[in-house]
Amino acid sequence: MNRHVLSVLVENQSGVLSRVSGLFSRRGYNIDSLSVGETEDPKVSRMTIVVRGDDYILEQIKKQLNKLIDVIKIVEVNPQQSVFRELAMIKVNTTMETRASVIEIVSIFRANIVDVSSETLTVEMTGDESKIEAFINLMNNYGIAEVVRTGLAAIERGSKQIKNQKVNEEE
Amino acid sequence: MKASEAIVKCLINENVDTVFGYPGGHILEVYEALRKSKVNHVLVRQEQAAAHCANGYARVSGKVGVCIATSGPGATNLITGIATAYMDSIPLVAITGQVNSMKIGRDMFQEADITGATESFTKHSYLVKNENDLPRIIKEAFYIASTGRPGPVLIDIPSDIQAAKIKKLAIPETVNIRGYKPTTKGHIGQVKRAIKAISESKRPLIIAGGGVILSHAQNELLQFVEKTGIPLVHTLMGKGSLPTLNRHYFGMIGNHGFSGANRAVSKADLLIIIGTRVADRTWGGVSDKISEGMRIIHIDVDPAEIGKNVGTHIPLVGDAKTILTQMIDRIEKINTDEWLSELNSDKRAAGKRATDLVNPRHAIETISKKLNDDAVIVADVGQNQIWAARYFEDKIDRRFLTSGGLGTMGYGLPAAIGAKIAAPKRQVLAVVGDGGFQMSLQELGTISHKKLGIIILLFNNSRLGMVRELQERFYGKVNAVELDKNPDFIKLCDAYKIKGIRVTTDSELEDAFDKAIRHKGPFLVECVVDPNESTLI
Numbered sequence: 013m014n015r016h017v018l019s020v021l022v023e024n025q026s027g028v029l030s031r032v033s034g035l036f037s038r039r040g041y042n043i044d045s046l047s048v049g050e051t052e053d054p055k056v057s058r059m060t061i062v063v064r065g066d067d068y069i070l071e072q073i074k075k076q077l078n079k080l081i082d083v084i085k086i087v088e089v090n091p092q093q094s095v096f097r098e099l100a101m102i103k104v105n106t107t108m109e110t111r112a113s114v115i116e117i118v119s120i121f122r123a124n125i126v127d128v129s130s131e132t133l134t135v136e137m138t139g140d141e142s143k144i145e146a147f148i149n150l151m152n153n154y155g156i157a158e159v160v161r162t163g164l165a166a167i168e169r170g171s172k173q174i175k176n177q178k179v180n181e182e183e
Numbered sequence: 184m185k186a187s188e189a190i191v192k193c194l195i196n197e198n199v200d201t202v203f204g205y206p207g208g209h210i211l212e213v214y215e216a217l218r219k220s221k222v223n224h225v226l227v228r229q230e231q232a233a234a235h236c237a238n239g240y241a242r243v244s245g246k247v248g249v250c251i252a253t254s255g256p257g258a259t260n261l262i263t264g265i266a267t268a269y270m271d272s273i274p275l276v277a278i279t280g281q282v283n284s285m286k287i288g289r290d291m292f293q294e295a296d297i298t299g300a301t302e303s304f305t306k307h308s309y310l311v312k313n314e315n316d317l318p319r320i321i322k323e324a325f326y327i328a329s330t331g332r333p334g335p336v337l338i339d340i341p342s343d344i345q346a347a348k349i350k351k352l353a354i355p356e357t358v359n360i361r362g363y364k365p366t367t368k369g370h371i372g373q374v375k376r377a378i379k380a381i382s383e384s385k386r387p388l389i390i391a392g393g394g395v396i397l398s399h400a401q402n403e404l405l406q407f408v409e410k411t412g413i414p415l416v417h418t419l420m421g422k423g424s425l426p427t428l429n430r431h432y433f434g435m436i437g438n439h440g441f442s443g444a445n446r447a448v449s450k451a452d453l454l455i456i457i458g459t460r461v462a463d464r465t466w467g468g469v470s471d472k473i474s475e476g477m478r479i480i481h482i483d484v485d486p487a488e489i490g491k492n493v494g495t496h497i498p499l500v501g502d503a504k505t506i507l508t509q510m511i512d513r514i515e516k517i518n519t520d521e522w523l524s525e526l527n528s529d530k531r532a533a534g535k536r537a538t539d540l541v542n543p544r545h546a547i548e549t550i551s552k553k554l555n556d557d558a559v560i561v562a563d564v565g566q567n568q569i570w571a572a573r574y575f576e577d578k579i580d581r582r583f584l585t586s587g588g589l590g591t592m593g594y595g596l597p598a599a600i601g602a603k604i605a606a607p608k609r610q611v612l613a614v615v616g617d618g619g620f621q622m623s624l625q626e627l628g629t630i631s632h633k634k635l636g637i638i639i640l641l642f643n644n645s646r647l648g649m650v651r652e653l654q655e656r657f658y659g660k661v662n663a664v665e666l667d668k669n670p671d672f673i674k675l676c677d678a679y680k681i682k683g684i685r686v687t688t689d690s691e692l693e694d695a696f697d698k699a700i701r702h703k704g705p706f707l708v709e710c711v712v713d714p715n716e717s718t719l720i
């Protein structure tokens with residue numbers, strides 16, 4: 013089961029998220045993550061969906077998504093030619109003894125500390141998933157109180173753009 | 184102008200002259216606007232029937248069927264009908280009332296999230312939040328319902344929006360939805376590949392599905408078959424795509440199809456699948472037997488159907504009628520004489536089983552001979568459906584309707600109402616079992632009220648026959664299928680002022696059908712059938 017990253021342009025309307033997520037659960041497709049936000053055109057939102065499946069499932073997912081009227085365009089982004097980023101916020105348990113070493117790891121990862129309390133440090137970091145996972149793994153040694161992740165956002169490198177118009181196959 | 188009046192004007196603009204519905208508190212505004220309009224409103228006796236009526240109406244008229252219900256229970260009653268239309272790709276616009284838009288989400292009296300509930304079986308849906316969007320939404324709804332792969336579209340309209348004022352009604356002339364651009368014409372390169380594969384094949388076979396009927400491609404298919412000499416089998420939904428008596432016609436495939444037709448599929452070296460998703464009931468009987476080297480051309484307007492249930496070598500996305508036309512011009516006759524005679528010698532006509540009661544096959548064959556060449560037959564679900572599908576003779580202008588995808592009992596009677604209203608001059612026959620008949624019994628009221636000359640052919644086996652048969656096969660025992668305390672259906676119809684005859688032997692059939700056909704107005708022919716009668720007769 014391979015992992016695929018889909019960029020999906022949708023009409024920025026209520027109900028769209030439910031239609032897309034409903035389609036995945038209804039047809040038994042697995043979503044690893046889904047992130048959504050407005051694009052350069054405020055009428056259009058862009059979803060980045062990370063899915064797992066073989067070629068047949070991927071083909072079906074793309075075709076079924078395409079059938080939703082609110083879906084404008086679907087592109088499977090090629091990991092080699094794209095930038096993937098995710099934002100994570102991690103609240104780590106700290107003590108007087110461990111605080112310094114946590115701060116050291118945070119700086120190695122070029123992450124930021126955004127909040128401090130007597131028992132915790134809250135770290136904000138962006139990166140691709142492997143970086144975030146590596147950081148979380150290290151923090152497990154100290155004890156993680158909470159993790160919040162946004163899910164992946166993906167954009168293709170270079171001047172290439174995903175246009176928000178469905179091409180009419182007859183033209 | 185009130186938004187409700189604008190709604191009705193928009194419907195008329197979409198060529199709507201008949202709607203099926205049931206009123207209630209949150210759709211009052213629309214009903215008041217309907218009262219003042221020329222639109223013919225048919226009051227059904229339960230909302231599910233409104234959706235089935237609209238379904239039958241759409242299939243016979245070729246237009247979009249419209250059904251209307253109030254919020255909450257009215258809307259939820261529509262659900263089965265909407266799902267039925269979705270599974271058979273029938274163009275429907277369902278309009279529901281909704282509670283006041285400012286109060287949505289507070290579990291108001293008769294509030295139900297109907298767009299949410301129907302999400303997985305509507306082609307699209309709208310919850311109207313601004314009255315000024317109504318003209319665009321209605322225009323889009325009809326366009327979406329009727330183009331590409333047709334299907335039901337729901338418009339949920341809160342009561343305050345219905346009552347709001349619209350300054351000036353401007354109905355858009357065209358639709359432009361950037362996420363919806365259905366393909367109708369076949370890709371020319373693929374058309375050429377398909378033609379090449381056909382010309383290289385020795386044993387080509389067409390599997391025609393409901394898409395042929397939906398795209399009104401019967402004449403093109405006939406031309407294609409005549410020009411190429413390629414034999415044809417069809418699915419349940421594809422019944423009527425080619426006249427039964429055509430020499431290229433080899434019957435219905437699938438679990439309840441003819442074994443000769445199923446064998447034809449396994450013997451072919453090229454399948455030309457047109458307008459069918461080839462779901463389990465169709466493919467189950469043959470998939471394990473298809474030959475190694477078989478090639479498949481799949482023509483469908485919905486790209487998602489291609490490769491979903493059967494592997495495809497040559498996909499051809501587009502409308503069946505358009506693609507057949509594209510192919511007819513370019514294709515040449517291939518020599519199928521040997522293949523046809525092989526298929527002919529494999530056509531084994533089973534003898535009719537003797538019974539003291541009515542033989543359902545004989546009944547269907549008899550009425551089929553008596554009805555006009557453009558009659559409409561609507562079959563409910565169960566054994567009665569299969570008997571009708573197997574033995575009703577198809578002619579180019581005849582129409583066979585049934586709920587093939589969802590298999591919804593209770594579809595037959597209301598769909599026949601819709602069919603009759605769409606084509607008052609055509610004969611309409613509803614074939615039902617005693618189970619399915621009782622699921623829509625209340626619609627006798629609509630039939631009687633509107634004086635609809637429908638012939639109801641009821642196969643009364645005092646059983647849920649299809650289920651009885653399955654239980655006997657799998658468990659050797661039956662449970663919860665006996666309908667022994669059935670009412671006297673003739674008396675029941677009499678209460679609705681509907682005439683009827685009970686027939687208990689084959690010899691009475693001719694006379695009963697003649698009476699039914701001659702009679703002006705609705706007529707019930709109740710055939711008493713052996714409870715142990717089997718589906719495949």
Ligand SMILES: Cc1ncc(C[n+]2csc(CCOP(=O)(O)OP(=O)(O)O)c2C)c(N)n1
Binds near residue numbers: 565592617619
């Ligand atoms: C709404 C609905 N409920 C249940 C079923 C399952 N079912 C399929 S066929 C059948 C029996 C139908 O009995 P009847 O209408 O008497 O027709 P027969 O098979 O006897 O001709 C049943 C219960 C169904 N298809 N639809």
